Amino acid sequence: xxxxxxxxxxxxxxxxxxxxxxxxxxxxxxxxxxxxxxxxxxxxxxxxxxxxxxxxxxxxxxxxxxxxxxxxxxxxxxxxxxxxxxxxxxxxxx
Amino acid sequence: xxxxxxxxxxxxxxxxxxxxxxxxxxxxxxxxxxxxxxxxxxxxxxxxxxxxxxxxxxxxxxxxxxxxxxxxxxxxxxxxxxxxxxxxxxxxxxxxxxxxxxxxxxxxxxxxxxxxxxxxxxxxxxxxxxxxxxxxxxxxxxxxxxxxxxxxxxxxxxxxxxxxxxxxxxxxxxxxxxxxxxxxxxxxxxxxxxxxxxxxxxxxxxxxxxxxxxxxxxxxxxxxxxxxxxxxxxxxxxxxxxxxxxxxxxxxxxxxxxxxxxxxxxxxxxxxxxxxxxxxxxxxxxxxxxxxxxxxxxxxxxxxxxxxxxxxxxxxxxxxxxxxxxxxxxxxxxxxxxxxxxxxxxxxxxxxxxxxxxxxxxxxxxxxxxxxxxxxxxxxxxxxxxxxxxxxxxxxxxxxxxxxxxxxxxxxxxxxxxxxxxxxxxxxxxxxxxxxxxxxxxxxxxxxxxxxxxxxxxxxxxxxxxxxxxxxxxxxxxxxxxxxxxxxxxxxxxxxxxxxxxxxxxxxxxxxxxxxxxxxxxxxxxxxxxxxxxxxxxxxxxxxxxxxxxxxxxxxxxxx
Numbered sequence: 001x002x003x004x005x006x007x008x009x010x011x012x013x014x015x016x017x018x019x020x021x022x023x024x025x026x027x028x029x030x031x032x033x034x035x036x037x038x039x040x041x042x043x044x045x046x047x048x049x050x051x052x053x054x055x056x057x058x059x060x061x062x063x064x065x066x067x068x069x070x071x072x073x074x075x076x077x078x079x080x081x082x083x084x085x086x087x088x089x090x091x092x093x094x
Numbered sequence: 095x096x097x098x099x100x101x102x103x104x105x106x107x108x109x110x111x112x113x114x115x116x117x118x119x120x121x122x123x124x125x126x127x128x129x130x131x132x133x134x135x136x137x138x139x140x141x142x143x144x145x146x147x148x149x150x151x152x153x154x155x156x157x158x159x160x161x162x163x164x165x166x167x168x169x170x171x172x173x174x175x176x177x178x179x180x181x182x183x184x185x186x187x188x189x190x191x192x193x194x195x196x197x198x199x200x201x202x203x204x205x206x207x208x209x210x211x212x213x214x215x216x217x218x219x220x221x222x223x224x225x226x227x228x229x230x231x232x233x234x235x236x237x238x239x240x241x242x243x244x245x246x247x248x249x250x251x252x253x254x255x256x257x258x259x260x261x262x263x264x265x266x267x268x269x270x271x272x273x274x275x276x277x278x279x280x281x282x283x284x285x286x287x288x289x290x291x292x293x294x295x296x297x298x299x300x301x302x303x304x305x306x307x308x309x310x311x312x313x314x315x316x317x318x319x320x321x322x323x324x325x326x327x328x329x330x331x332x333x334x335x336x337x338x339x340x341x342x343x344x345x346x347x348x349x350x351x352x353x354x355x356x357x358x359x360x361x362x363x364x365x366x367x368x369x370x371x372x373x374x375x376x377x378x379x380x381x382x383x384x385x386x387x388x389x390x391x392x393x394x395x396x397x398x399x400x401x402x403x404x405x406x407x408x409x410x411x412x413x414x415x416x417x418x419x420x421x422x423x424x425x426x427x428x429x430x431x432x433x434x435x436x437x438x439x440x441x442x443x444x445x446x447x448x449x450x451x452x453x454x455x456x457x458x459x460x461x462x463x464x465x466x467x468x469x470x471x472x473x474x475x476x477x478x479x480x481x482x483x484x485x486x487x488x489x490x491x492x493x494x495x496x497x498x499x500x501x502x503x504x505x506x507x508x509x510x511x512x513x514x515x516x517x518x519x520x521x522x523x524x525x526x527x528x529x530x531x532x533x534x535x536x537x538x539x540x541x542x543x544x545x546x547x548x549x550x551x552x553x554x555x556x557x558x559x560x561x562x563x564x565x566x567x568x569x570x571x572x573x574x575x576x577x578x579x580x581x582x583x584x585x586x587x588x589x590x591x592x593x594x595x596x597x598x599x600x601x602x603x604x605x606x607x608x609x610x611x612x613x614x615x616x617x618x619x620x621x622x623x624x625x626x627x628x629x630x631x632x633x634x635x636x637x638x639x640x641x642x643x644x645x646x647x648x649x650x651x652x653x654x
Contacts (some may be wrong), residue, residue: 018211018223027217065396071240088152 007056008082009049014076015041015048019072032063050081100125100258101229104133105203106234110270112162114516116140116149120166123193123511136586143170145509147177150188152513155496160187160241167193170205178248181215183500187246189237196256210252219247227262227639231287235271242273245394249368279418283408287389288422296431297323303330304368306492310413317420318333322636324435326354328375347375348635349481351444355641357435358383368412372403377641391415406518445647453604458623459486465610471523473515475507475531478560479580481631515547522548529555542595542618550613550619555581556627564630590618600624
């Protein structure tokens with residue numbers, strides 16, 4: 001894992017085939033790196049939860065503003081406990 | 095009621111109040127066209143899908159309401175992309191309905207299959223791939239709601255052919271999609287903004303497209319007069335105040351009058367209203383309004399702090415904000431600042447050499463304006479002619495000036511003018527263009543002739559990509575390359591070939607009389623105006639430079 005300061009964002013999104021393009025495309029075209037992504041349907045699967053592991057730099061606020069503008073993003077919060085999900089995934093992948 | 099998905103789409107568009115759609119049919123949207131034939135909606139057949147997109151933009155920009163264009167799958171969709179991206183950058187509400195190959199063929203590289211949804215993710219406010227006829231009941235109203243709410247923008251609705259052909263039984267139609275209520279300013283922000291404005295000695299308003307989109311121009315004028323605050327505009331804010339209003343400073347930025355950039359250099363408060371601090375307006379952002387506090391009002395929260403960190407950022411409708419500020423902004427004369435601004439305007443005015451000569455860039459724009467009624471609409475393409483028009487045309491009202499700002503799309507002007515003329519058939523629409531720009535959508539002359547729209551193309555013809563040539567002269571040591579057209583088309587003959595009446599001012603015995611004749615003819619016409627290919631737009635801030643570092647346009651150059 002990189003040593004730069006990190007943040008974990010938890011997004012609630014509408015669950016349909018295009019939503020990952022909207023979220024990931026936003027990061028790519030604003031030249032902002034995503035270090036990790038976890039995405040799973042929640043509840044009755046009309047919604048998904050996305051966890052994003054991102055650098056916590058001065059541009060993050062702008063990215064969060066842009067994410068909020070996406071029609072399919074219903075809610076965003078910074079989590080404090082999401083980090084352990086990525087630690088577990090990292091263990092699995094290595 | 096039983097109907098097809100295509101018929102349902104047309105009913106829902108009719109219920110949105112859509113009366114005109116520009117587009118081109120093809121294999122994947124033929125069911126929509128079959129339903130359109132039986133609809134009350136008028137169809138305007140464009141000659142290229144980009145033209146259809148800009149016709150829709152012209153309708154939307156002239157009226158403020160959402161407009162619609164149609165295209166088929168594959169190349170129909172890719173041809174629309176430039177017009178969609180242009181609408182995104184200038185926040186224009188258009189709904190683009192594209193045909194798609196049947197769902198069973200999606201992903202097979204079928205004939206004219208392209209991932210319209212994927213292609214339009216970064217250039218739309220939102221987009222839909224409709225997967226059933228029933229989804230149309232939610233998607234079509236939602237598309238209009240999204241396009242017109244908050245900061246407006248383009249929405250793509252991609253409809254596979256099997257969805258268009260599917261049969262659906264409906265009990266009631268959904269309510270038409272309408273804009274969500276605009277966010278009102280918070281009371282504490284209004285109080286703080288008023289306190290900052292009241293304490294300022296040298297305030298300036300900088301107004302952008304948001305002021306026009308929110309219908310805030312009357313309120314802007316009252317508050318500016320009441321508090322003696324001069325008003326500068328971005329390219330897309332022109333028309334928010336009349337050109338001859340004593341407080342109006344004109345356009346800011348790369349091709350501003352010297353005095354306008356100097357006033358902003360010296361202000362102690364910049365109140366940015368519906369603006370996004372575009373680099374063509376600010377120059378080097380770190381050195382823009384270096385001594386000023388900033389109050390920034392915008393309906394899009396991501397604009398607050400994106401380029402300049404404001405003293406106070408307000409996420410709110412500009413119109414609602416100005417109306418809330420009117421009673422709490424103190425009446426002031428600000429005599430010292432007013433006199434200083436007046437001195438800067440006298441010492442460093444916009445210099446318009448050749449303004450009397452109809453074969454000179456400034457002259458043709460001023461003469462055209464003088465010959466047109468006040469309710470005329472002006473569109474432009476992109477380049478030198480656009481900047482000359484922005485500087486010299488005497489705008490008197492919002493939505494008079496339709497120009498491609500953010501994307502800077504050559505080819506915008508003619509189809510946008512057709513769209514404006516379709517939306518407002520009682521008005522004359524003049525399109526200032528250049529020979530480079532006009533060639534990029536010249537096929538729409540056929541559309542103009544077919545529709546008989548009152549569109550007047552005034553072609554500033556210098557046989558160059560003029561703004562490129564100017565930059566090569568000023569910043570590339572005069573090493574000209576690929577900016578001159580060695581073959582010069584006969585635009586008068588071309589226009590006539592399309593069925594559009596045309597005149598050449600170059601050979602005219604009385605150019606002003608010929609121009610007047612062309613502008614008052616019914617229907618479309620074109621006027622070719624040969625201009626000096628060495629003419630430059632001044633002043634000019636070098637790209638990346640600070641706005642105080644302007645090249646040219648000094649007053650003494652006139653008298654020297």
